Amino acid sequence: SAFSHGAHPAIIFRWQGADVNTKPIRTLSAALLLLTPTLRGEGYRFEIHPDPWHLAGFENSLDLSAIASAAPGRVLVGSDEMFHVQPGVMDAATHRIESRRPIALPVQAPGDKAEVDIEGIAWVPETSAYYVTGSHGVGKKKGDVQPDRLAIFRVPVNPEDGEIRGSGIERASLETWIRGTKVLEPYLHVPLQKNGLNIEGLTSRDGRLFFGLRAPNIEGDGIVLEIPSEAPFGSEKGSMTVHRVPVGEGRGIREIVAVRGGFILLTGNASAEPSKKIPDTEAAEPDTRFELLFWNGSGRKVSSIGTLPENGGKAEGMLVLEDANDQIQLLVVFDSLLAGEPMAITVHRPEGS
Secondary structure, eight states: OOSOOTTSOOOEEEETTEEEEOOSOOOHHHHHHHTSGGGEETTEEEEEOSSOOEEESOTTGGGEEEEEEEETTEEEEEETTOSEEEEEEEETTTTEEEEOOOEEOOOSSOTTTOOOOEEEEEEETTTTEEEEEEOOSOOTTTOOOOGGGGOEEEEEBOTTTOOBOGGGOEEEOSHHHHHTOTTTGGGTTOOGGGTOOEEEEEEEETTEEEEEEEEEEETTEEEEEEEETTGGGTSSOOOOEEEEEEOOTTEEEEEEEEETTEEEEEEEESSOOOOSSOOOOOOOSOTTOOEEEEEOSSSSOEEEEEEOOOOSSEEEEEEEEEEOSSEEEEEEEEETSGGGOOEEEEEEOOTTO
């Protein structure tokens, strides 16, 4: 077994030379998924940690959608139903993340109607700031344009004590950049059910931001947007690069994290479920299947890591706990599950990668 269980019995499957530990298994369907080749792809494999993690005290805990870390023990969490971000303190030894006082983002809508639709958070050490992005999409139920969804926020952090400087938060938008990009402009302000543009992931590398788009899916490709972190705020020049990544028809990028040698993409349905005002959707299947892919950050080659077991939630956020030469420790947070019901997994890299 790859993990220790104390006095608890473990269920271990040996398959293709790998030990896959599944204790505890919540459902029979999860156990069956662990027996399938979806846990192994092109030299990658992953294992689910048996010990649960806890996100404690976070508001709107059924809608947690993004998480990032500025330093060991400090995180920032977002909920897609709020216009606040929520700092947290992480204790890796006890697998617990406790919330601290929420910090309001500068919004335009009245307080009772404000909703940023927070979908991604990234830490950029080069600027000592978190970046928080709204979806830049229209309302999922009505298809209405809401200015606060079209926002990206720069949240500065004091490098000496790690505290967020709430009074220095800046606001910008990617809308102008998207309008100036020929391949994307037709999808702006289009409902998600109709393959309309929607950001759901954000990470950083070398002072640049990488946005993972849930939609559009263009001829089987998902979209990653790359831009200098300060460019949207006017303090740095640079163009936006559009990466087309083959993720499969009808699939979109739901989260992206930077790791050694590239990025891990979390993929799911590109289109959304229908609503009363938007009864037709391009979604071909229920939004229950979430896959992990490795992408090296350039070109079109991706490698399958595997499919997460279904647990009734929607995989929304990922946090890199450890990034080593041979393996990556990840924490996956789920929308629609109480307190995000975090799932800790170990991704094993292929030999020689």
